[in-house]
Amino acid sequence: EIVLTQSPGTLSLSPGERATLSCRASQSVSSSSLAWYQQKPDQAPRLLISGASSRANGIPDRFSGSGSGTDFTLTISRLEPEDFAVYYCQQFSNSPPRYTFGQGTTLEIK
Amino acid sequence: EVQLVESGGGLVKPGGSLRLSCAASGFIFINAWMNWVRQAPGKGLEWVGRIKTRSDGGTTDYAAPVKGRFIISRDDSKNTLYLQMNSLKIEDTAVYYCSTLSDYTMGYWGQGTLVTVSS
Numbered sequence: 728e729i730v731l732t733q734s735p736g737t738l739s740l741s742p743g744e745r746a747t748l749s750c751r752a753s754q755s756v757s758s759s760s761l762a763w764y765q766q767k768p769d770q771a772p773r774l775l776i777s778g779a780s781s782r783a784n785g786i787p788d789r790f791s792g793s794g795s796g797t798d799f800t801l802t803i804s805r806l807e808p809e810d811f812a813v814y815y816c817q818q819f820s821n822s823p824p825r826y827t828f829g830q831g832t833t834l835e836i837k
Numbered sequence: 838e839v840q841l842v843e844s845g846g847g848l849v850k851p852g853g854s855l856r857l858s859c860a861a862s863g864f865i866f867i868n869a870w871m872n873w874v875r876q877a878p879g880k881g882l883e884w885v886g887r888i889k890t891r892s893d894g895g896t897t898d899y900a901a902p903v904k905g906r907f908i909i910s911r912d913d914s915k916n917t918l919y920l921q922m923n924s925l926k927i928e929d930t931a932v933y934y935c936s937t938l939s940d941y942t943m944g945y946w947g948q949g950t951l952v953t954v955s956s
Contacts, residue, residue: 760941764882771934771946772874772882783944815882819941824898826872826884826941 729753729820733829739837746803748832750816755796760819763792763801766831767812775814776801803834811836839863839945841935846950853925853954859918859935859947866916867891870938873909873920875931876949883931885909885920887938903929925954 730753740746750761758779764772774783776792779799789804803810816829845857859871870893873885886899888909897909908921918935932951936943 762942764943766882771948772943773946774942774944777940777942777944817882817943824887825900826874826887826943828882828884831881 728825729756729818729827731816731818731827731829733814733816733832735832736830737833737835739835740806741837742806742808744806746801746806746810746834748801748803748814748834750794750799750801750829752797752799752818756818756820758795758799761792761794761799762817764815764817765810765812766815772815806834808836810834839937841937841945841947843933843935843947843950846933846952848953848955849925850956851925851927851954854921854923855925855952857920857922857933857935857950857952859920861916861918861935864937864945866911867913871909871911871918872936872938872943873918874934874936874943874946875929875952876934877928877931880931885933888918922952925952927954930954 732751734749761779763776766772780792791802793800813831813833815831840862842860849855870889872887886909888897906924910919932949934949936946
């Protein structure tokens with residue numbers, strides 16, 4: 728079973744700063760199956776990035792995803808006030824089919 | 838506009854059953870793989886299970902903690918996804934979200950419905 732470990736657990740930054748969130752897999756995963764989601768308090772998650780690097784519809788270009796193999800990164804180039812939230816990475820593996828989420832990174836205002 | 842609206846949550850005793858519904862609109866439901874994800878209070882996201890389209894066999898897959906207790910089904914004539922939850926445990930307490938599933942990602946989500954398992 729593949730485990731996704733996100734770091735840091737909490738990231739404290741100020742608006743305008745750059746945020747770098749990490750997602751590390753316990754074994755190599757297909758980039759096509761790696762996604763990132765944003766969740767704000769009392770809201771459903773929202774898809775940000777699919778296929779490790781493709782922004783979902785309507786997602787601002789300050790969000791970018793990168794990585795391959797076991798190491799993936801979500802970067803927010805210049806933080807806006809509305810970006811402070813919890814971020815999850817997720818991957819799919821077969822045999823048996825399962826979807827796994829990381830434990831989340833909380834991005835908070837410093 | 839894509840909309841997913843869950844309903845059916847509530848308070849149930851351990852060992853009890855509950856059926857959740859997810860009403861879909863704004864997309865061609867019959868062509869969509871669908872998904873349930875849950876989130877325990879203050880915790881992260883956990884995949885529950887998925888159902889493929891009828892044209893892809895209509896098969897289901899489940900996460901280990903719910904396999905044998907939960908059943909996902911769909912009624913394409915009603916554009917509705919279901920989650921039948923049996924033999925509920927305290928640890929099943931969570932907000933349950935339905936979502937679309939495409940190319941390994943969960944593109945659209947409902948607002949969630951809270952299930953509380955408590956005596």
